[in-house]
Amino acid sequence: MTADLSRYRSEFPITNKYTFLSHAAVSPLSTRVTSAVTESMQLAQHEPLTRAMPQFLAQLQGLRQRLATLINARSADEIALMPNTAAGLNTAAVSLPLQAGDNVLVLDGDYPANIYPWQQLAYKGVMTKVVPQRHGGLDIHLLEQRIDKRTRVIALSTVMFATGFRNDIAAVGKLCKERGIYFVVDAIQSLGAFPVDVQAWHADFLAAGSQKWLMSMPGAGFLYVRRELLDELQPGAYVGAGSVVDFMNFLDYNLTFPNTAERFNLGTPNIAGGVALNAAVGLLQEVGTPHISQQISALVDALIDDLSERGYHFVASIAPEHRSGIVVAQVPDGAAACKKLEDAGIIATTRGTGVRFAPHFYNTVDEVLRVGEVLGDA
Numbered sequence: 001m002t003a004d005l006s007r008y009r010s011e012f013p014i015t016n017k018y019t020f021l022s023h024a025a026v027s028p029l030s031t032r033v034t035s036a037v038t039e040s041m042q043l044a045q046h047e048p049l050t051r052a053m054p055q056f057l058a059q060l061q062g063l064r065q066r067l068a069t070l071i072n073a074r075s076a077d078e079i080a081l082m083p084n085t086a087a088g089l090n091t092a093a094v095s096l097p098l099q100a101g102d103n104v105l106v107l108d109g110d111y112p113a114n115i116y117p118w119q120q121l122a123y124k125g126v127m128t129k130v131v132p133q134r135h136g137g138l139d140i141h142l143l144e145q146r147i148d149k150r151t152r153v154i155a156l157s158t159v160m161f162a163t164g165f166r167n168d169i170a171a172v173g174k175l176c177k178e179r180g181i182y183f184v185v186d187a188i189q190s191l192g193a194f195p196v197d198v199q200a201w202h203a204d205f206l207a208a209g210s211q212k213w214l215m216s217m218p219g220a221g222f223l224y225v226r227r228e229l230l231d232e233l234q235p236g237a238y239v240g241a242g243s244v245v246d247f248m249n250f251l252d253y254n255l256t257f258p259n260t261a262e263r264f265n266l267g268t269p270n271i272a273g274g275v276a277l278n279a280a281v282g283l284l285q286e287v288g289t290p291h292i293s294q295q296i297s298a299l300v301d302a303l304i305d306d307l308s309e310r311g312y313h314f315v316a317s318i319a320p321e322h323r324s325g326i327v328v329a330q331v332p333d334g335a336a337a338c339k340k341l342e343d344a345g346i347i348a349t350t351r352g353t354g355v356r357f358a359p360h361f362y363n364t365v366d367e368v369l370r371v372g373e374v375l376g377d378a
Contacts, residue, residue, distance in 0.1 A: 005295055008287060009362045019346045019367040024161065024189060024326050024358035027215040029276075036279035037217070037272050044271075056271045063278040067222050070281060070289075071187070071206060072197040077260035080223045081269060085188045086113035088207025088223030089155070091264050092184045093117035095233040096153060100125025104153040105146055109133045111161045114186045118155055136316020137165025144175065153182045158196070159189035162351045163316035164326030164358075166190070173202035188212055188221075192284055193325040193360070194293045198224055210273065213325065213360065216280035220273030225261040240266030292361040296325045299359040303327050303368040311378035315354050328354040337375060344374045 014020050014028040040059075043052045064076040073079060082088045094117075098104075104118040108130050118128040131146050133139070137160050154176055159166050169185060176183040185206040187196050192213030198206050208214065209221035225233075235257060241247055242265040245256045257263035284292065304318050307329050315328040331337045334350035341348050341355070348371075349356045359368055 005287065005291060005361055008283075009364075011283070012362050015362070017345065019363070019370055021357045021359050021363065021368065021371070022347045022349045023193075023213055023215070023360045024164075024356060025349050026211045026218060027213070027360065029217065030215060030280065030283060032283050033216055033276050033279045037276050040272065040275045056269075056275070059278050060269055060271075060274045063274055063281065064222070066278065066281045066285065067224075070191070070196065070285065071224060072199050073224055074199070074227070077262070078224055078227050080225065080261035080264040081274060082207065082221045082223050082264075083219055083270060083273075084113075084221045085186060085207045085209040086117070088205070088221060089113055089184065089186060090117045090120075090237075091223055092205040092207070092225075093121060094237045095235070095264075096182055097232055097234060098124060098126045098152055101127075101150055102152040103127040103129050103148070103150050104155060105129050105131055105143065105151060106155050107131050107133055107138055107143075107157070107160075107167075109136075109160055109162060110157050111186065111188075114155055114157055118153070133160070133163075133165075135165065135322070136160060136163035137322060138167040138172070140168055140171050140175070143172065147175075147179065147181070151179075151181055153184060155184040155186070157186040157189060158191075158194075159324040159326060160316065161189055161326070162328065162356075164314075164324050164328050164356070165316040165322050166194075166324040168321075169201050169203075173200075176204075177202040189326065190324060192281075192292070193296050195289050198226070204229055210277045210280070214277065214280055214284065215360070217273055217276040220270055220277045223261065223264060225264070227260070230259055230261075230263070235263070238266055242267040242269075287361060295361040295363075296359060297323065299363055299365060299368050300325060300327055302365045303357060303359070303371060306369055306372045307378075310372050310376070313378075315352065325358050325360070327357045328352070329357070330354045331375070331378075341371065341374055344370070346370060346374060 011030045064079040067079050068076045182204045185203045187208040191208045204226050206224040210216035211218040245258050312329045337355045
């Protein structure tokens with residue numbers, strides 16, 4: 001860890017007790033996040049909500065702008081706050097103008113939140129086609145072979161949660177743009193760790209939640225919607241007071257949707273979650289995505305090199321272009337390995353036939369090398 005990053009380590013009190021290497025699950029909170037939430041709750045405790053709400057709403061608007069900057073959206077108008085990734089992906093699924101006979105391509109091994117919303121469209125006669133994975137992730141040639149004249153959507157995660165394989169999102173986006181296919185991206189396993197660029201990726205939708213690499217409380221997230229799509233989209237399954245223009249005029253009943261992603265806002269926001277996420281993203285932007293991704297890559301490289309020398313194999317390709325912030329090492333008994341690590345103060349996660357490690361920017365090389373010391377040779 002460089003001196004520039006080491007000064008942030010003290011903002012994560014969990015380091016006083018654990019070597020935490022499970023950011024692909026639920027991250028620990030920083031002091032900056034907990035302080036922001038505490039301050040907002042104290043305000044709500046001592047002031048009527050009508051007096052506190054303008055400050056809360058200003059923070060949520062600031063969050064939308066931070067998120068737009070983080071993913072290189074053109075405007076905060078392309079960002080709608082959501083309770084989690086699945087809510088964003090479901091919003092995309094029910095809003096796209098799909099018809100009976102259309103099909104959606106998804107990748108085998110992807111997280112259920114990126115599979116079920118499309119399978120649910122079977123009631124409309126929309127088919128979900130599963131593309132086999134290769135070496136733990138996407139093979140762009142296999143994907144291209146599955147495309148037919150009724151393929152309308154490709155839905156894909158940036159990183160495979162169970163293997164750590166980083167998919168070539170830019171190549172898929174280019175393919176979708178050339179073929180006139182909608183591209184829906186689940187970015188929860190990379191946003192906050194690696195660069196995300198919705199414009200370069202030609203993404204139509206992108207969703208992510210708060211609790212993993214964004215390092216915030218569970219129960220918050222967002223959806224990006226490319227603004228040119230808004231006129232094509234169906235209103236969706238749900239609408240509320242917050243979905244319409246002039247939403248504070250409660251008795252007008254003017255069901256007119258704004259020409260922004262805010263049309264997907266139902267009503268009362270998750271204030272605590274939004275305040276937390278705003279502080280968390282602010283911290284990440286202060287550190288800088290280039291510094292974060294460089295540090296995570298260095299930690300992943302060190303972990304892979306050490307475990308390889310100890311005879312371990314991995315569940316996915318570890319070629320440099322496929323590496324993410326996730327490393328899944330194969331072990332005979334994942335639960336037993338995780339228990340052994342936890343007894344030594346190292347937090348990891350079992351996934352399938354392996355143990356999943358996911359360090360963040362405040363971790364150190366010495367910490368990831370402890371994994372091999374505790375587990376021993378394969």
